[in-house]
Amino acid sequence: MSITSLARGSLTASVITLAASLTASFAVLAPATPAFAAGNAVPTYEVKVNLTSAALDASHNPTSAVKAAFGITGSAKARSYEYFDTDAQDLDAEGWDVRLRHKSGSSFEETYKMRFPVAGGDIDAALDEANAEGFDSSDTNYDAEVDWGYAKQTLSFSNEKSHSASGYSGTAMPSASTGRNWLVNDIPGKLDDWRYDNWGSDTLKASRVHGPVTSQVWSGAWEASDDAGIEVLPVRNAAGTGTEYIVELSFKTDDYADAARLHSDAIAVAEAHGWLYHGDILKTQLILDRY
Numbered sequence: 443m444s445i446t447s448l449a450r451g452s453l454t455a456s457v458i459t460l461a462a463s464l465t466a467s468f469a470v471l472a473p474a475t476p477a478f479a480a481g482n483a484v485p486t487y488e489v490k491v492n493l494t495s496a497a498l499d500a501s502h503n504p505t506s507a508v509k510a511a512f513g514i515t516g517s518a519k520a521r522s523y524e525y526f527d528t529d530a531q532d533l534d535a536e537g538w539d540v541r542l543r544h545k546s547g548s549s550f551e552e553t554y555k556m557r558f559p560v561a562g563g564d565i566d567a568a569l570d571e572a573n574a575e576g577f578d579s580s581d582t583n584y585d586a587e588v589d590w591g592y593a594k595q596t597l598s599f600s601n602e603k604s605h606s607a608s609g610y611s612g613t614a615m616p617s618a619s620t621g622r623n624w625l626v627n628d629i630p631g632k633l634d635d636w637r638y639d640n641w642g643s644d645t646l647k648a649s650r651v652h653g654p655v656t657s658q659v660w661s662g663a664w665e666a667s668d669d670a671g672i673e674v675l676p677v678r679n680a681a682g683t684g685t686e687y688i689v690e691l692s693f694k695t696d697d698y699a700d701a702a703r704l705h706s707d708a709i710a711v712a713e714a715h716g717w718l719y720h721g722d723i724l725k726t727q728l729i730l731d732r733y
Contacts, residue, residue: 480580482569485597486694487701489590489667491708492719493689502687504660504672511711512691513664514672521545522613524653525729526622532645538633539726540646542621544613550605552625554633560588560595565698568597576632583630590705591722601630618651652733665707666700667693675725678732688723 497508504514523543527533533540541553556577560568565588577584577599584599605624615621626646633642657675664670675688691712693704712718 479573480578482566482573483577483579483581483584483586483599485565485569485586485588486696487588487590487698489693489695489701489705489708490722491592491691491705491712492721492723493672493691493712493717494719495687495689497689497712497717498674498687502674502676503658504674504689507715508672508717509660509662511715512662512672512708513670514660514662516661518658518660519546520613520656520658522615522654522656524615524621524651524655524733525726526625526646526649526651527730528645528649531730533642533649534727534730536636538636538642540625540633540649541726542615542625544607544610544615546613549607550610550616550624552603552605552628554601554603554625554630556584556599556632558597558599560597563595565595565597572597572599584632588701590701592709592720594722601632603628613656615654621651622646622649652730655729655733664693665704666697667695667704669694677725677728680732682732688725688728689719690723690725 493508497504499505503518509515521543523541526540526542537557539553539555539557541551541555543551543553545551556572556575558568558572569586572578572586577586584601587598587600589596589598605628610616616624626643629643629646634640636642655675655677657673659671659673662670670693671691673688673690673692675690676685677688678684679686691708693701693708695701695704709718
């Protein structure tokens with residue numbers, strides 16, 4: 443064998459060895475399987491339309507005409523609730539609401555809710571924003587819902603927990619310190635570590651109670667919704683000298699098209715009868731501001 447042949451063979455062997463080494467190196471660096479982010483959450487819908495005092499009788503109950511127009515057939519059921527936040531409303535400023543509610547005959551409901559505004563009806567953009575914050579289809583601890591008001595939509599993610607109502611009759615609420623302790627002890631991780639570790643529990647510990655308020659709720663079914671309702675909520679007026687009554691008509695559905703139809707039809711019916719309030723009344727903000 444010539445010297446040239448030996449050199450060529452040696453070079454070929456070196457190239458093969460180098461290629462094998464590079465292949466092995468890339469195999470170590472490359473992930474075994476590609477990673478994919480979880481998809482956006484799939485929300486349900488709740489249409490919320492406010493009515494004026496013209497929808498109420500002298501006892502501040504929905505008139506028979508209002509109930510008949512919107513398929514409300516059930517008798518009134520009471521519920522009391524309150525929110526916990528600091529005087530500066532630090533939780534609300536970050537989009538969080540923390541509520542304690544007691545329906546007559548039921549356990550206490552603890553609700554931790556994160557809100558994302560829906561701009562220009564673009565629900566997908568709000569879902570994208572929520573996904574970036576960790577609220578996606580993989581997190582089954584939170585229920586996604588779009589609240590669809592007269593002119594405003596809001597995407598929310600709610601974490602619901604319960605606490606025994608043993609020893610509490612009707613819709614009685616615990617002391618502020620007791621309720622706050624329950625909520626701190628049951629706080630979900632997303633809220634607790636929202637800005638930094640333990641931010642949520644630290645903020646809740648510094649919070650005070652806003653409320654309580656007690657409303658009456660009538661239920662029924664209308665059009666595409668088997669979960670229709672009218673809530674009448676007495677709240678302290680802005681001057682703090684009396685009471686005003688907030689009337690909220692609501693419908694729940696899982697389908698966007700049904701929600702859109704319920705929204706337009708409810709507004710049309712309320713407008714035709716002179717009951718429609720032309721705007722959005724945010725009950726949570728009223729309670730935070732006035733109590």
